[in-house]
Amino acid sequence: MxxxxxxxxxxxxxxxxxxxxxxxxxxxxxxxxxxxxxxxxxxxxxxxxxxxxxxxxxxxxxxxxxxxxxxxxxxxxxxxxxxxxxxxxxxxxxxxxxxxxxxxxxxxxxxxxxxxxxxxxxxxxEKKVEELSMIDGLTGVYNRNYLKYRVEEKKKKLIFPFTVIISDCNYLKKVNDQYGHEYGDILLKIVAGTLKEEIPEGSSVIRMGGDEFMILGNGIPEEKASELMT
The missing domain is CATH 3.30.450.20 (PAS domain)
Structure with a gap:
């Protein structure tokens, strides 16, 4: 050798x-x-x-x-x-x-x-795949996977006051029944886009499923939270 x-x-x-x-x-x-x-x-x-x-x-x-x-x-x-x-x-x-x-x-x-x-x-x-797994394919906002990720990820610190707002999309079923699901999808996209535009930086919009959305707001005071809900 x-x-x-x-x-x-x-x-x-x-x-x-x-x-x-x-x-x-x-x-x-x-x-x-x-x-x-x-x-x-x-x-x-x-x-x-x-x-x-x-x-x-x-x-x-x-x-x-x-x-x-x-x-x-x-x-x-x-x-x-x-x-x-x-x-x-x-x-x-x-x-x-x-x-x-x-x-x-x-x-x-x-x-x-x-x-x-x-x-x-x-x-x-890997990060791209992980990111895609947390994005709702229809609206482009986060999905339920992201909520689990936020809860378990220790690196992300909550900034108080912290606000959780849950809302639904009125008349989605009526729109689907009268005009078809493609128009219902358009309505969901408009609602998701509006929520993304209105929430402060550092906050998140999550589509929980169907017509239900959740807003996770870092550093949103009570006055701003009330304004977002009106």
């Missing part, structure tokens, strides 16, 4: 479809197969010998990576997560990061090995 020398090994790693990196027990980079423009390489154009605290352009991200490295070195347990990097054009890049502890022949932890994979297209597609 022919073994690869260090230079040949580096060439193989630099040609890998994902970014491979190694860190020492001080969380400093020893090797990275690729350096993207999301890190600061400094005057020497290298991240070797530096920690994420020094190279990451987003300080909070660098701190999180560094603390995660310390935890891996202390416990020997690897980690896996997806990081979001907001870009100037309003979009975001998403990178999946997987890290594991490296041990010597005696079981002692001597560093960290990790990979970084650009999963932006996959995450954007």
């Amino acid at each position: 022919e073994f690869l020398d260090s230079e040949m090994m580096k060439r193989f790693m630099r040609s890998a479809p994902v970014n491979i990196f190694f860190k020492d027990t001080e969380c400093r980079y020893c090797f990275a197969s690729e350096i993207c423009n999301l890190v600061s390489v400094g005057e020497n154009g290298s991240i070797v010998g530096k920690t994420d605290l020094e190279i990451q352009k987003f300080p909070e991200m660098g701190k999180m990576y560094y603390e995660d490295d310390k935890k891996i070195l202390a416990t020997g347990k690897g980690s896996q997560y997806i990081s979001e990097f907001p870009m100037e054009n309003g979009e975001s890049l998403y990178f999946e990061i997987k890290k594991s502890a490296v041990r010597d022949e005696n079981g002692n932890i001597i560093g960290i090995v990790g990979i970084v994979d650009n999963v932006s297209e996959r995450v954007r597609l």
Whole structure:
């Protein structure tokens, strides 16, 4: 069996479809197969010998990576997560990061090995599918799935006063019976569009089903809520 020398090994790693990196027990980079423009390489154009605290352009991200490295070195347990990097054009890049502890022949932890994979297209597609699953196909407002999402999502904080308004679309059945369901659909679209135009920014319109709509209002005072209901 022919073994690869260090230079040949580096060439193989630099040609890998994902970014491979190694860190020492001080969380400093020893090797990275690729350096993207999301890190600061400094005057020497290298991240070797530096920690994420020094190279990451987003300080909070660098701190999180560094603390995660310390935890891996202390416990020997690897980690896996997806990081979001907001870009100037309003979009975001998403990178999946997987890290594991490296041990010597005696079981002692001597560093960290990790990979970084650009999963932006996959995450954007997943977000689009998730978004579509929460949109009512007829009216374009949110559906009941969104209500469950809002309740369960801890990241979204309620802004008080918080208002919940439930309403229905008068005479929908009469319109459907007299003119046909296509006109009833038009009526629902008009009502949904009017509600979207009238509610304050940060609030949501949900079609609960049939002719019933719900408004979730962040920061809507009682006076404004009363105005919306008239």
